[in-house]
Amino acid sequence: MTADDERENSPGGYGTPEDDQGFYASYESKEILGSGLASTVRRCIEKGSGASFAVKIVDVSTEKQSDKDARRLYEETISEVKILRQLAGHPSIIAIHDFFETPSFLFTVFEMAPKGELFDQLNATVTLTEKKAKRLMKQLFEGVKYMHENRIVHRDLKLENILCIDDERIVISDFGFAMILPDEKLLKDLCGTPGYLAPETLRCQMYEDAKGYGLEVDQWALGVILYTFLAGYAPFYHRRQLMMMRLIQEGRFEFRREQWDSITSECKELVSLLLTVDVAKRITAAEALRHPWMAGVGEAVVIEQRKTRKSDKRRLFRHAIIWVRFFIRLSNYRKFSQVIDRDAVKKRPFRDREIRHEAESAMFCVYGHWVNRGFHYSRDMLFANAPRPKHKREATVQSG
Structure with missing residues (x-):
């Protein structure tokens, strides 16, 4: 037909x-x-x-x-x-x-959006490198900053509502719950997805005298997204939704050693500033763009170079050569053979990052959703109450 x-x-x-x-x-x-x-x-x-x-x-x-x-x-x-x-x-x-x-x-x-949802991209890779996460978060921070400058709150930021135009560019979509906020006005209605809800949104549903919520709920959601990029699981997930709501209200999450040992302290600091219960202390998208983790090595080098006097240029050049050699050796690190204790791998196979990524990617391909592996790996309920049908997972554009 x-x-x-x-x-x-x-x-x-x-x-x-x-x-x-x-x-x-x-x-x-x-x-x-x-x-x-x-x-x-x-x-x-x-x-x-x-x-x-x-x-x-x-x-x-x-x-x-x-x-x-x-x-x-x-x-x-x-x-x-x-x-x-x-x-x-x-x-x-x-x-x-x-x-x-x-x-x-x-x-x-x-x-x-030919590349589909960012949610599907993360499913294929389990976690992202800091470098990749930084490039994606920069676009999200810039988009949310522009929204908030226009007094627009999205209220449903999540991986499913971020679309991939190509391998580098992503866009925020699905503005069905978005609202234009007049100055000083706060909202009280419940909108969004459980794993991304900010504490102040939940308080509005529990207490009649709750103050309400505003633009800051989007910053909280960005914190959940950044945490998930690097850890591979949601910061506040629990099988019992009532317990999950409690974790959110208390802002109780942790940087588990297995996933976060290799992540920089600056990145962890930014995650903590975004997932701050006190709205007045929560970092804004504009402030996040100026955070040291977002500034990156390249910008820091430029600033330092401007401060360097001409007489120090030769010394700086020698140091640059040393750094280049270091990064070349670092890039070849994975090529070196690594000694792995077979008994240790048998007892805790998921402690090895490469084994964990391969196993979880295979599980997702076989079952169509994340297979539970204890408290922190209930990925089938990562951002929704139930796994989505196949035809929805394959959607490549904004879906209602």
């Missing part, structure tokens, strides 16, 4: 005359990339340019849902479009290309 045939036979007004004057007049609908309860994401081709995009089609009819749910979906989609147009042009935020509205469906056209 062709796309046109499917459109004509689809229920809920998919082939109504007004569609021909809107989305379908300008785009050719292609295969399904992902789907949600009331939305479908398809690849589409712009007829005028031949360029590929992704269109999220949201069903706002009342044939399969209540008037209340249809109205909520309509308002969320319109709000998302408004916010994305306000944030248009930033490289770390998904670009909206077009929008069409009919009585039954809303069509939002986005840039394509």
Whole structure:
């Protein structure tokens, strides 16, 4: 069946005359990339340019849902479009290309994300190097900084809502829960995913006199993301959700030796500053970009060079040669044979990083979700209440 045939036979007004004057007049609908309860994401081709995009089609009819749910979906989609147009042009935020509205469906056209969700990329690698994590976090910090400068809070930052445009560029997507906050206004409604919820969000659900929450919830979510990048598991996960909520409210997490011994102290400090319960002390995205861990070796060298007098240039050159030799030897470290105690590996095989990565990657490929390995490795419940169906894991663009 062709796309046109499917459109004509689809229920809920998919082939109504007004569609021909809107989305379908300008785009050719292609295969399904992902789907949600009331939305479908398809690849589409712009007829005028031949360029590929992704269109999220949201069903706002009342044939399969209540008037209340249809109205909520309509308002969320319109709000998302408004916010994305306000944030248009930033490289770390998904670009909206077009929008069409009919009585039954809303069509939002986005840039394509061929590499899929960052969640899937992490599944394939288990953890990231500090260098890679730093490049990704820089983009996320810059995107959140721009959002907050415009008084926009995302409220649902997570790995599934970060899309990979290519091997280097990532973008923040899914602004369905995002809101524009007037000055001094705080929110109290519960939005987001359990593993990413900030303590102040949970307090609003437990205490009637809770103050509320604001832009800072996004910084907390970034802390969860950075921790997960480097550890391979969530900082506050527990099988019992009530216990997990308690860990979050207390900000109780740890840098376990097996995963964090090789991570720099500057990185651990930044994670701790992001996962700070006291909102007033929690570091902002703008401050995180100026943190020593984000500045990196290259910037520090430039600053130091500016301070160096001309008479010290020869000494600096000699030191540079020594550092180059050191890094060359360091890069070849993995090529050297390592002595491994066979008995120790039998008792604790996951203590070896390479063995752990290979085993966990294989388990994910076989079972389609992370197999539980004790308290800290319940990866099947990492950021959602249940493993996602296969067709959703394979979605390569923003999915409702």
